[in-house]
Amino acid sequence: MDSKLLPFAMQDVPRYTSYPTAVQFQPDFQGKTADDWLVSLDPDASLSVYLHIPFCQQLCWYCGCHTSVPNSYDRAARYVDYLVRDIRRSAALFGGKKGKVKHLHFGGGTPTYLDDMHIAEIVEAVDKGFGLESGGEVALESDPRGLTKERARVLAGIGFNRISFGVQDFALPVQMKINRLQTFGLVAAANEFLRQAGFTSVNFDLMYGLPAQTVESVARTAQQAAELQPDRISVFGYAHVPWFKKHQKMINDAELPGVVDRYNQATTIEAELRSLGYAAIGLDHFALAHDALTQAAANRTMRRNFQGYTTDVADALLSFGASAIGEFPQGFVQSARDTLEWSQKIDRNESPVTRGLATTPEDRMRSEVIERLMCDLSVDPGKIAVRHGFDPGMFDDVPQKLEAAIVAGIAQVDGSRISVPPKHRLFLRTVAAAFDTHFVAVPNRHAKAV
């Protein structure tokens, strides 16, 4: 690693899955406003729906998701009951056309913690309430452990056509340190069952920066993952925040790779995947040539939202479940993280939204600038400013803000265009932060750049 890159690798910067980021959401935001935004949606608006299922069979020590291990299935069954009630309540408010849901995404947690009957009940509630578009994407996050042939077949029968699951690292010493044991054979079998059942898109998540990981282990994992030919592979750096995620205390700080090792692991995974036929996309995604994401990246139509990089171009993201984040043309909404508070609001027939942000025209313009940079690695911010009715000169100070990054080679200025060279894609977030007027460099508020 070039020593000029070191200070940038150690910076804490937002992931920019939204702009403004969730840190800026207001805690006194009214659920009534979320309902008003839903009612005011353009009747022709295309929709995306996100459902959060905050349950898992067991905790992985690295986990940064909003999830828990229930002591009985009853808790999950009650949760589904509330979730369906909230979908129906929102559908009754919604005045738009039915059949415009292009993307339905179950995230978590592990959505397949729920039994098939409950999953089917939720999909049916969304379909009845809002209407799934024929041929749309119906996706879920899952855990390959427990994904049997029969389960894959039933999930496909419910309508799922896309799945994403955590692989992280195939090396046993790493898996033991993170409390997630899953052999290559188990993942290969799950992958095979899903393909046989008719899933058209399979996504694996890999990680770097975990205890016991080495450049050799991540290279081997990347090769093994590519051998199974998932359509997409996402690669994330482990974010160690034990003061926020208590179970991460099970990971010994002293065993974590340092920043140079993390950088070497991330770049090794990228080199391996590229050599095995995967296109590098955005900050941290890889996809095969036939995949819609590869095509969207090439056409510069790819988007970035709370699920990462996507082909989803819906006008609004409706969200259901504790902690779930949604997006409307007017801004962002987030449901109560606490399941009790969330369910009590649904019991009172109220919106469970407790945080959110009404965005300004300038936020929306900056959001587009940051999204294009995060997706295309290059942006002409002045052009976007003009399209939104702003003075293109408002970004004249950006080259000066990026002076150190330009010297280090991670940012380039060509006329009014700002770019990040593909070999420095890991630093995209750092360059994007130059366009973020809300960003304050506070230690541990955001994940490290590398």
Ligand code: SF4
């Ligand atoms: S299965 Fe996924 S969501 Fe559940 S604890 Fe592990 S990493 Fe977190």
